[in-house]
Amino acid sequence: MIFKKTAFILHSSLFICFIPMFIGTNSSFSQPASYSVKDKKAIKYYEEALKYYDGKNSEAAKLYLDKAIKENENFIEAHTMLCYIYSDAGKPARAMESIQKAISINPDFYSGNFFTLAQLQFGLGYYEEAKKNFTIFLEKKHPNPEMCKIAERNISNCEFAAAAMNNPVPFNPVNMGKGINSQYDEYFPAITADEQTFLFTRKLPAKDNPYGWQEDFFISKKINSEWSPAVSISPKINSAMNEGAPCFSADGQFLFFVCCAGPFGYGGNRNGFGSCDIFYTYKSGTVWSAPENLGKPVNTSGWETQPSFSSDGKTLYFIRSIASQNGVKHGDIFFSELNEKGEWSEPKSIGNAINTSGDEESVFIHPDNQTLYFSSDGHVGMGGIDIYMSRRQPSGEWGESVNLGYPINTTADENSLLISRDGKTAYFASDRKGGYGGLDMYYFELPENLQPGKTTYTNGKVFDAVTQLPLGAEIEVMDLKTAASVVKWNSNSATGEFLICLPVNREYAFNVSRDGYLFRSENFSFRENKDYEPIAINIPLTPIAKDSFVVLKNVFFETDKYDLKDESKAELNKLAEFLNKNKTLKIELSGHTDNVGDKKHNKTLSENRAKSVYNYLVANGIPAERLTFKGYGDSRPVVPNDSDEHRQMNRRTEFKVISK
Numbered sequence: 291m292i293f294k295k296t297a298f299i300l301h302s303s304l305f306i307c308f309i310p311m312f313i314g315t316n317s318s319f320s321q322p323a324s325y326s327v328k329d330k331k332a333i334k335y336y337e338e339a340l341k342y343y344d345g346k347n348s349e350a351a352k353l354y355l356d357k358a359i360k361e362n363e364n365f366i367e368a369h370t371m372l373c374y375i376y377s378d379a380g381k382p383a384r385a386m387e388s389i390q391k392a393i394s395i396n397p398d399f400y401s402g403n404f405f406t407l408a409q410l411q412f413g414l415g416y417y418e419e420a421k422k423n424f425t426i427f428l429e430k431k432h433p434n435p436e437m438c439k440i441a442e443r444n445i446s447n448c449e450f451a452a453a454a455m456n457n458p459v460p461f462n463p464v465n466m467g468k469g470i471n472s473q474y475d476e477y478f479p480a481i482t483a484d485e486q487t488f489l490f491t492r493k494l495p496a497k498d499n500p501y502g503w504q505e506d507f508f509i510s511k512k513i514n515s516e517w518s519p520a521v522s523i524s525p526k527i528n529s530a531m532n533e534g535a536p537c538f539s540a541d542g543q544f545l546f547f548v549c550c551a552g553p554f555g556y557g558g559n560r561n562g563f564g565s566c567d568i569f570y571t572y573k574s575g576t577v578w579s580a581p582e583n584l585g586k587p588v589n590t591s592g593w594e595t596q597p598s599f600s601s602d603g604k605t606l607y608f609i610r611s612i613a614s615q616n617g618v619k620h621g622d623i624f625f626s627e628l629n630e631k632g633e634w635s636e637p638k639s640i641g642n643a644i645n646t647s648g649d650e651e652s653v654f655i656h657p658d659n660q661t662l663y664f665s666s667d668g669h670v671g672m673g674g675i676d677i678y679m680s681r682r683q684p685s686g687e688w689g690e691s692v693n694l695g696y697p698i699n700t701t702a703d704e705n706s707l708l709i710s711r712d713g714k715t716a717y718f719a720s721d722r723k724g725g726y727g728g729l730d731m732y733y734f735e736l737p738e739n740l741q742p743g744k745t746t747y748t749n750g751k752v753f754d755a756v757t758q759l760p761l762g763a764e765i766e767v768m769d770l771k772t773a774a775s776v777v778k779w780n781s782n783s784a785t786g787e788f789l790i791c792l793p794v795n796r797e798y799a800f801n802v803s804r805d806g807y808l809f810r811s812e813n814f815s816f817r818e819n820k821d822y823e824p825i826a827i828n829i830p831l832t833p834i835a836k837d838s839f840v841v842l843k844n845v846f847f848e849t850d851k852y853d854l855k856d857e858s859k860a861e862l863n864k865l866a867e868f869l870n871k872n873k874t875l876k877i878e879l880s881g882h883t884d885n886v887g888d889k890k891h892n893k894t895l896s897e898n899r900a901k902s903v904y905n906y907l908v909a910n911g912i913p914a915e916r917l918t919f920k921g922y923g924d925s926r927p928v929v930p931n932d933s934d935e936h937r938q939m940n941r942r943t944e945f946k947v948i949s950k
Contacts, residue, residue, distance in 0.1 A: 295320045325367060326399055332361035336368050348375045364390045366399050371404060385771035386410040401430035405437055410674050412444055415701040420447035451672045454696040461697050461738070463732040465725055469517035470510050473727035477719035478535055482542035483601065483657055483711040483747050483791040484824070486512045489523065490731060491534050498530060505532040507547070524578040529572055540601040540747070541656055541789035543782060544572045548595045555718060568608060577783030587627050587636045601657035601791040602777045604628055609651050610637065621649045623664060643688045644680055651675070652705035656713065657791040661742035662688065665705035675703040679740060695741055711791060713741040746812065746822040749789040752802055754780040755830035760786025763804040763831060768812065770797040770844065773860040794822050799844040799860045807831040808840045809868050811861055834872065839946040846902060852898035854906060862903065865945065866910045876948045878918045879903045885924040897921025903943060918948070
């Protein structure tokens with residue numbers, strides 16, 4: 291299995307994809323009735339070169355072409371074929387010299403030579419010259435429609451690239467250091483939302499691997515602001531062959547990655563569906579599970595790779611190979627959604643605002659769940675594969691694809707960009723000078739206009755309130771304003787730890803539940819938290835028992851009133867769900883106030899508030915005989931009424947278990 295390497299590498303085969311098109315239209319690659327020269331000896335050398343070129347022996351072909359040109363330096367076909375040989379060899383500058391010579395001999399001999407020259411100039415970043423020669427090619431009205439389409443598109447690319455180079459974006463890459471980088475290639479990064487765990491692919495020499503090398507995952511922890519020496523992630527995941535294109539869930543508890551079928555890939559040995567499949571593994575405590583194939587309908591008999599998992603745990607984005615009308619395959623971005631039963635939906639294309647007739651790859655959904663980064667060679671850009679971004683619109687559709695600009699994008703192929711949770715830092719792989727060897731991981735500060743939406747996270751630990759032992763539990767975060775579920779997640783079954791990434795400028799209800807326990811609720815706001823600092827919440831869960839109780843922290847009333855506010859619905863729906871799961875449970879709903887004001891009035895107010903909750907539950911299907919309500923006024927404070935903060939804590943609604 292060979293994954294495409296990551297960003298900022300000059301792709302030496304940039305021009306090769308056009309050669310079959312030239313061969314099919316250029317008389318130089320056949321034996322026509324007449325050549326551009328009459329010299330029989332030169333023609334004989336050329337025809338020998340043609341045989342070797344068709345036999346894929348470029349060195350021998352070049353030898354005979356040199357002889358043909360020595361015999362007659364005006365032999366246009368020989369210069370043209372020599373151009374393609376240099377292009378095949380990854381020598382675009384030499385290729386350009388050869389095709390320029392062919393044009394200089396006779397500009398009207400073959401209009402496709404202007405196309406070839408323009409492609410070479412475009413690949414080398416000579417945008418103004420490339421635009422000029424693409425234009426000349428179109429003016430000559432070449433009959434090949436595909437070449438005309440490419441020329442028209444690349445004129446737009448030239449105009450964009452020239453403007454981008456005149457208006458570069460800030461870009462100052464910094465090597466991530468010896469904790470992560472080595473003498474070998476490091477690429478395809480992944481990072482947790484708290485930015486404390488960094489995962490990447492390392493390409494290692496391997497005698498037993500038929501390729502002579504293998505791709506494994508390595509992981510590094512941030513300790514005292516430094517990345518620790520990277521270690522292999524797990525022998526359960528890293529095999530003797532190749533794994534690639536990893537992505538973490540936001541909390542680092544799930545890992546999605548790609549394996550390919552075949553005689554050497556363990557994807558094929560683990561019930562693979564096709565050439566490349568997406569696998570997953572998860573952590574229990576600190577131990578990773580054995581990888582499993584994600585299965586249908588995500589994986590098919592085709593090719594699926596480069597997954598990216600949304601921070602809300604609901605959507606997986608990935609690349610799928612698609613066959614076009616002419617049979618040529620290209621990659622498009624698809625997505626599949628996880629339903630309440632844990633089943634993946636039939637994947638859908640992400641849409642034409644992002645997918646093109648070219649290749650899309652290296653998809654990355656930022657933790658804000660609103661900004662998508664990806665690579666493509668089908669949008670207007672610098673040439674080759676560029677990195678783009680798209681923002682989700684209010685309609686839910688994806689907006690215009692925006693090129694990240696120069697020098698983030700260059701004439702080379704750029705891909706596999708990873709953006710930190712705070713949106714300020716971007717990570718990528720490069721073999722630029724000054725590294726540790728091969729591809730190294732780098733980071734740079736992302737320009738503000740290219741940054742995603744602001745996000746932060748809440749983290750903590752769920753544990754048994756009696757035994758203090760950690761618990762695996764279901765955690766749901768809801769939007770207080772709409773009562774809509776934002777994230778459903780689980781704490782680690784062995785450690786009880788959790789981390790949930792959330793957009794800022796919203797208020798949230800936080801609910802934790804586990805069978806056999808009373809649920810626990812909290813609420814927090816990221817509107818007032820101007821620095822968007824993470825919020826730590828440790829959650830003790832109380833076993834269901836007679837007289838055990840829960841404070842309903844997300845039940846709200848207007849001051850001195852007992853009408854439920856809309857923000858209370860999320861909490862009360864959770865309470866109804868809890869009672870429906872525990873059908874024998876009977877509870878008392880109680881209202882409590884602070885000590886401000888008349889005691890009799892406070893008692894009446896607290897009883898009316900408890901009754902409002904009672905009425906809501908009955909209206910939502912909970913039998914009245916399972917419920918009682920009572921107002922206690924200010925008679926049961928949980929803290930002294932000596933501050934506004936304490937008085938707010940005493941103003942509360944609770945439920946208590948009367949019988950199981």
